[in-house]
Amino acid sequence: MKILKVLILGGTGVISRQIVEQLLIAGQEVVIFNRGTKRLAFGEDLEWIHGDKSDRESFQKLMSGRQFDAVIDMISFNAADARSTVETFTHTAGQLIFCSSVAVYKRPLKSNPIREDAEELFDNPEFGYAFQKAEMERYLQGVISEGQLPISIIRPSLTYGVGAANLGVLRQNYNIVHRIRNGKPLMMFGDGTTPWSFTFAPDLAKAFVGAAGNKRTFGKTYHATNEEVSVWNDLYVEFGKILGIEPKIVHMPSELLMRANPGLFGHLYYEKSYSGLMDNSKIKQDIPSFEATISLNKGLQMMLDWYENEAMTVDADKDLMEDRLTELHAQWGRQIEALNIVI
Template sequence: MKVLILGGTGVISRCIVEQLLAQGHHPVLFNRGTKKELFQDDVEWITGDKNDKDAFQSLMQPHRFDVVIDMISFNASDAGLTVQTFKERASQLIFCSSTAAYKRPFRTIPAQEDAEALVDDPVFPYAYHKAEMERYLHTVIAKGEIPVTIIRPSLTFGIGGANMGVLRQNVNLVHRIKSGKPLVMFGDGTVPWSFTFAPDTASAFAGAAGNERTYGQSYHATNEDLHVWEDLYLEIGKLVGREPQLVHMSSQLLHEANPGLFAHLYYEKQYSGLFDNSKIKRDIPTFRNGITLAEGLDMMLRWFEREGHPVEAEKDRLEDRLVEMYHRFGNELKALF
């Protein structure tokens, strides 16, 4: 199959490309062409910017694809452009949404796709716009304009990603644990979560491509190993040989202090992150979700070492200040009694 990936070089999408190649398909990548070193000559590129609507549609006009996988639509308008551009030029559209689009708290635990409602409050813009995108796509499905499949990843870690940790600071976690510096954990660290890694998530997209059972369906694609948030840091500590020191802070206070940095904690991650994968396993037998937390974090740490990532000094200083404030408040609280 000839499969267009809109994006193609992100954390999940680069793994999709690798899996499509391994399955003998012909992937075509559309993006700005700044990371061509990631793949060899067996990948075709179309260079452009989807934000330039007219230029994008002009670029795509001569092409036809068996499947289009859209990893870069974040709202209904983005998805609408993809639908209008490819409804006569592709046999299937696969969209990357997010489990963040589910309204919290869940109605079911582990969450089941067809039992959950979508976010309808714009207070958390990322989640709201993904939900609006899905609502639009359901109208496309209802009208029968083109076969559409929706995949909802949860928090996914992988090579190239900088989204690990409460402050989303990746390599800083390793630096602080090795240095014996405390790290901030939201709440008491015991929110249940299933941490997922990009090669597993990518198998959902690769397995949905050309799969008629997935037409008109929505799936989440997550790990099922039961962990709590604190385990993420504790497992890194095991891998580097030093137990992390954690200080626990309210997600509400963190969000009130900096909504941009901490909205993902307050609106999403303070709630259960457990998902039932029965539906995707039924319809996509090649979906896999077996990378354990230890295996996935070992992969990430090897990448950090290989690439020589520097510490993010600004976030390191911020974490120092948060830890200092935590201890100061603790001392003041003790003084009341």
């Protein structure tokens, strides 16, 4: 097997740290580029380059003359970011692999389970994250069509893992455990029955590692997710099973939550109110090693272990926000009951 020299732009995030670990296990030569604000214990078998990718001129100078078999870009969020990567490595990389997102699928969806080639790209600027990622993909598709260099695009779905700060409807993380243990209600959007497949970072990393140097992935776009069918309520129910305490869950429309805090809840309204079940046939055909095997129960146990060993901190502001939202829900219920509507 040929040893690949792989550059990771990022390298210490929830997903990218797993990519680095799996590349090292596979015996690949790994180089990490990031700002150097976080240094993980990967050992001495890799090279670190520190810099700021947003300083495009400095970034290009740092990378000048360096050759890589593959560059995995985990830190491009818009077309300008992606253009910087393309322009920097057009003549010095054998392949570029970009991390996008399933948020780029335009809602309502046309397929279920979702198939890559059946969907259109998101086009509503009101949900900035999805729109900018879709703009990035539109730019990259133009580069692909021009045949400038091999590009692969991988779209993760909602992914959890050690180091994550995105678990829960309020992205409240350890607060979920805290609230269940203390008998406090948890806020869920909608009625909690929207289908979803929750993915964990060690599984997702297999997609990026399997794409590196893989000519079958050149010029193609894939999503890479778990295929275990759950609904959103299961996220809290499963935590309750692990803790041995039945959680108290209250439900509120995603539209009202978004009005309370568009920045925090916009993704629920624009993306997660629709089914999140994916058909992974395409990626499995080109990357046979990709298979998501971590169940929701096993993944949440991993998260609980991490919380209790390293990250057992309550976010007081989010705890107060959840208290206020659930109390508003209770008041709303009492007001409706008081109407005593008779038909």
